[in-house]
Amino acid sequence: MQVTASQIWSAIEAIRKQAPVIHNITNFVVMNNTANALLALGASPVMAHAEEEVEEMVAIAGALVINIGTLSRYWVPSMRRAVQHAHQRKIPIVLDPVGAGATVYRTRTSRELLGTAPITIIRGNASEIMALVNSEGKTKGVDSSALSADALDAARRLHDTYGSVVCVSGATDYILSGADVTKVLNGHILMTKVTGLGCTASALCGAFAAVNGNFAQATAEAMAVMGIAGEMSAMNSPGPGSMQVNFLDALYRLSEENINKLLRIEG
Amino acid sequence: MQVTASQIWSAIEAIRKQAPVIHNITNFVVMNNTANALLALGASPVMAHAEEEVEEMVAIAGALVINIGTLSRYWVPSMRRAVQHAHQRKIPIVLDPVGAGATVYRTRTSRELLGTAPITIIRGNASEIMALVNSEGKTKGVDSSALSADALDAARRLHDTYGSVVCVSGATDYILSGADVTKVLNGHILMTKVTGLGCTASALCGAFAAVNGNFAQATAEAMAVMGIAGEMSAMNSPGPGSMQVNFLDALYRLSEENINKLLRIEG
Amino acid sequence: MQVTASQIWSAIEAIRKQAPVIHNITNFVVMNNTANALLALGASPVMAHAEEEVEEMVAIAGALVINIGTLSRYWVPSMRRAVQHAHQRKIPIVLDPVGAGATVYRTRTSRELLGTAPITIIRGNASEIMALVNSEGKTKGVDSSALSADALDAARRLHDTYGSVVCVSGATDYILSGADVTKVLNGHILMTKVTGLGCTASALCGAFAAVNGNFAQATAEAMAVMGIAGEMSAMNSPGPGSMQVNFLDALYRLSEENINKLLRIEG
Numbered sequence: 001m002q003v004t005a006s007q008i009w010s011a012i013e014a015i016r017k018q019a020p021v022i023h024n025i026t027n028f029v030v031m032n033n034t035a036n037a038l039l040a041l042g043a044s045p046v047m048a049h050a051e052e053e054v055e056e057m058v059a060i061a062g063a064l065v066i067n068i069g070t071l072s073r074y075w076v077p078s079m080r081r082a083v084q085h086a087h088q089r090k091i092p093i094v095l096d097p098v099g100a101g102a103t104v105y106r107t108r109t110s111r112e113l114l115g116t117a118p119i120t121i122i123r124g125n126a127s128e129i130m131a132l133v134n135s136e137g138k139t140k141g142v143d144s145s146a147l148s149a150d151a152l153d154a155a156r157r158l159h160d161t162y163g164s165v166v167c168v169s170g171a172t173d174y175i176l177s178g179a180d181v182t183k184v185l186n187g188h189i190l191m192t193k194v195t196g197l198g199c200t201a202s203a204l205c206g207a208f209a210a211v212n213g214n215f216a217q218a219t220a221e222a223m224a225v226m227g228i229a230g231e232m233s234a235m236n237s238p239g240p241g242s243m244q245v246n247f248l249d250a251l252y253r254l255s256e257e258n259i260n261k262l263l264r265i266e267g
Numbered sequence: 268m269q270v271t272a273s274q275i276w277s278a279i280e281a282i283r284k285q286a287p288v289i290h291n292i293t294n295f296v297v298m299n300n301t302a303n304a305l306l307a308l309g310a311s312p313v314m315a316h317a318e319e320e321v322e323e324m325v326a327i328a329g330a331l332v333i334n335i336g337t338l339s340r341y342w343v344p345s346m347r348r349a350v351q352h353a354h355q356r357k358i359p360i361v362l363d364p365v366g367a368g369a370t371v372y373r374t375r376t377s378r379e380l381l382g383t384a385p386i387t388i389i390r391g392n393a394s395e396i397m398a399l400v401n402s403e404g405k406t407k408g409v410d411s412s413a414l415s416a417d418a419l420d421a422a423r424r425l426h427d428t429y430g431s432v433v434c435v436s437g438a439t440d441y442i443l444s445g446a447d448v449t450k451v452l453n454g455h456i457l458m459t460k461v462t463g464l465g466c467t468a469s470a471l472c473g474a475f476a477a478v479n480g481n482f483a484q485a486t487a488e489a490m491a492v493m494g495i496a497g498e499m500s501a502m503n504s505p506g507p508g509s510m511q512v513n514f515l516d517a518l519y520r521l522s523e524e525n526i527n528k529l530l531r532i533e534g
Numbered sequence: 535m536q537v538t539a540s541q542i543w544s545a546i547e548a549i550r551k552q553a554p555v556i557h558n559i560t561n562f563v564v565m566n567n568t569a570n571a572l573l574a575l576g577a578s579p580v581m582a583h584a585e586e587e588v589e590e591m592v593a594i595a596g597a598l599v600i601n602i603g604t605l606s607r608y609w610v611p612s613m614r615r616a617v618q619h620a621h622q623r624k625i626p627i628v629l630d631p632v633g634a635g636a637t638v639y640r641t642r643t644s645r646e647l648l649g650t651a652p653i654t655i656i657r658g659n660a661s662e663i664m665a666l667v668n669s670e671g672k673t674k675g676v677d678s679s680a681l682s683a684d685a686l687d688a689a690r691r692l693h694d695t696y697g698s699v700v701c702v703s704g705a706t707d708y709i710l711s712g713a714d715v716t717k718v719l720n721g722h723i724l725m726t727k728v729t730g731l732g733c734t735a736s737a738l739c740g741a742f743a744a745v746n747g748n749f750a751q752a753t754a755e756a757m758a759v760m761g762i763a764g765e766m767s768a769m770n771s772p773g774p775g776s777m778q779v780n781f782l783d784a785l786y787r788l789s790e791e792n793i794n795k796l797l798r799i800e801g
Contacts, residue, residue, distance in 0.1 A: 027581070028295050028562050028565050028581070029565045029566050029569055029581050030566065031295050031296045031337075032296050032297065032299060032300065032462060032463070032566060033566065035296050035462035035463075036461065036462050036507060036508070036511070039460050039461070039462055039507060040460060040506065040507050040508070045462065046366070046369075047294070047295070047296050047336070047337055048337065048338075048366070048370070049337065049339065050338055050339040050340065050372060051340075052340070052370075052371075052372040053338070053369075053370035053371070053372040053373065056369070056370040056371065056372075057369065057370060060369065069581070070565075070581055070582065070583065071582075071584055071587070072583065072584040072608075073584065073585075073586070074339075074341065074608065099580070099582070102580070102587075102590070102591065102594065103582070103586075103587035103590040103591060104586075104587070104590065105584060105586040105587040105590075106587065193573050193574060193786065194570065194573070195566060195569035195570050195573055195579065196566070196569075237783075238783050238786075238787060239574065239782060239783030239784070239785075239786035239787055240570060240573060240574050240782050240783070240786055241570070241574070241778070241779040241780060241781065241782025241783040241786075242779055242780075242782075242783055244508070244570070244779070244782075245508040245509055245511070245512055245779055246508060246509075247508065248506060248507050248508025248509075248511075249504075249505050249506030249507070249508040249509055250506070251506075252460065252505075252506035252507055252508070253505060253506055295562050298562050298563045298604075299563050299564065299566060299567065299729060299730070302563055302729035302730075303728065303729050303774060303775070303778070306727050306728070306729055306774060307727060307773065307774050307775070312729065313633070313636070314561070314562070314563050314603070314604055315604065315605075315633070315637070316604065316606065317605055317606040317607065317639060318607075319607065319637075319638075319639040320605070320636075320637035320638070320639040320640065323636070323637040323638065323639075324636065324637060327636065341606075341608065511775070512775040512776055512778070512779055513775060513776075514775065515773060515774050515775030515778075516771075516772050516773030516774070516775040516776055517773070518773075519727065519772075519773035519774055519775075520772060520773055
């Protein structure tokens with residue numbers, strides 16, 4: 001799959017112009033950062049999890065992003081209902097199975113969500129992706145110890161079973177859709193010291209999918225933008241505190257020139 | 268209504284001296300920023316939502332701030348109870364009807380809270396304010412698409428029905444109380460790219476209302492301080508990440524001189 | 535008790551090498567900062583509160599940190615279960631009784647947790663520590679108005695009853711274990727203007743306890759690191775916004791040299 005700097009730039013311009021509402025049912029740790037990242041990119045974040053209103057929020061959304069990072073029984077019915085409604089309304093659905101493999105509850109809930117309606121994009125680290133297809137997949141907390149390439153087989157099985165675009169993120173991000181595997185090489189090691197940038201990546205997948213119906217391409221665009229903004233912000237960041245701040249500034253200040261200069265992607 | 272720089276400065280000095288406890292029942296997205304903004308201003312934030320303790324928290328508070336940004340059935344009874352108790356104790360109550368109009372649940376819950384006890388100050392964007400009085404008021408997520416001036420009629424009806432001071436915030440903030448309309452012109456466009464600054468504004472209304480029994484004036488003071496701190500921080504902020512950080516620094520470093528120089532208010 | 539710069543540095547190196555999983559059941563206000571502080575230090579944060587999974591999370595954790603800052607009935611059973619399981623697995627347990635004394639609910643819940651299983655480390659401000667042993671202990675919100683030295687008697691009673699290491703934090707931090715009282719003099723006044731740094735301190739106690747079985751020493755190490763990082767970050771922080779950011783950078787950039795130069799501790 002071909003993803004060029006100029007395609008990415010067009011997608012960003014579309015997001016900035018349309019300001020699609022991205023409906024997030026996500027975890028407590030990252031809500032603020034996720035909302036700010038979507039705003040900085042040009043999208044309109046909504047965070048809403050009450051069963052009473054998820055359908056109405058889905059109805060005004062351009063994409064739905066489900067993230068199970070601080071899962072509880074009080075939220076799962078809303079996640080399921082939002083997924084069903086997003087499917088009916090034919091808007092893209094992103095699933096971030098945070099910590100799948102670390103506990104049975106997370107693995108099981110992720111699989112239930114996958115069974116609720118077709119998920120457009122699944123984005124996780126290698127351990128999480130493997131846990132979704134393999135009952136023995138165990139992770140160390142929410143970190144990934146496995147190399148993302150090892151998870152490619154799992155990603156393929158997920159794609160074959162559910163039809164989803166699967167993104168295995170890590171030092172290299174792999175975006176798999178059918179026979180097609182795209183590698184995004186952008187990113188910076190300091191990003192692993194900021195909590196929730198994976199969650200931000202999933203939210204950005206939602207934003208790009210809201211303006212680009214080629215969902216594999218949208219996912220690659222989102223991951224490239226994450227990596228490029230990460231590289232831009234790492235340059236001026238003595239540590240993860242300033243990195244988190246500069247990352248939002250970088251997202252906001254992305255230009256076609258930055259993307260042209262920094263993009264490293266293999267089709 | 269007259270609001271001068273020297274009045275604002277006196278109010279800030281009173282907040283710094285008295286450090287009033289501001290009890291917030293607010294949304295997950297902004298809790299950290301709201302608490303930090305109140306601390307930076309000089310107030311003492313408390314975030315507490317359990318039914319078991321809201322009355323005791325209200326009992327030590329100088330103001331109550333209710334924000335429905337991530338509403339759920341598990342929180343509504345606590346909101347109601349806190350409102351009732353704050354009314355009994357005669358402390359000011361601020362309502363931020365985040366996303367009213369976007370879903371029936373938010374509109375209905377806001378109205379229920381308005382019916383529970385007299386709300387001292389209602390602060391929302393134009394869409395939210397209109398939704399509270401008009402069953403057809405629909406918003407695009409939590410953003411305001413309507414011009415705030417258009418919401419003045421709705422604000423007047425809210426005031427007439429509930430006796431509340433109503434603040435319609437936007438590029439210009441309108442503070443309405445009876446026949447009196449005050450316009451705060453301070454602020455900066457980059458503030459719209461930082462999530463939750465509206466929520467921060469509502470919390471600051473609570474802090475100023477805790478030290479100034481003229482609630483329309485307190486609201487105008489809070490909105491002016493928001494706008495001035497926004498202008499001060501935007502000067503050094505290449506994007507919304509640094510804006511969020513610099514905003515807290517600016518609140519902390521407010522001086523009578525800054526306020527004198529920057530205040531733009533029309534009585 | 536002796537705590538030297540070289541011991542602290544060894545502990546940091548152990549944390550960076552082992553990256554122990556620190557399982558936090560904490561409050562909504564600080565989740566993001568707590569996770570980031572643990573990451574910046576070199577630990578692996580997990581935030582998980584569902585009853586369905588707390589035992590599995592405890593099973594992969596090197597320490598459990600319970601913080602009641604935004605307590606509710608939906609979380610207490612998970613806290614209790616996590617404490618029981620951590621005790622069975624013999625991993626250190628830290629309790630941060632945020633706001634104990636401000637409401638009966640918080641005081642009672644803290645005491646219930648203390649009765650559930652032996653708590654390794656209790657860290658709170660003077661008011662909170664006093665509230666745990668004294669039914670008359672009342673706090674003004676979550677701030678401490680009492681001098682931390684006044685709480686030493688309460689700390690001693692807590693230690694005698696529950697066997698816990700007790701840290702009374704404030705301008706001077708007192709770490710009490712049996713007859714032994716260690717004073718950490720590091721810290722900076724601007725830290726009191728950033729929400730949740732006390733909560734961060736508790737989480738760091740967990741990280742140091744995960745690599746150092748001398749829990750009084752581990753607590754002193756954590757408090758010294760907090761204070762030193764606070765002093766390092768205050769130097770370049772015009773206000774609490776930049777302080778919060780610089781604090782994470784300082785934690786990430788801690789060196790043996792910094793610690794040597796800045797450590798102020800009395801054994």
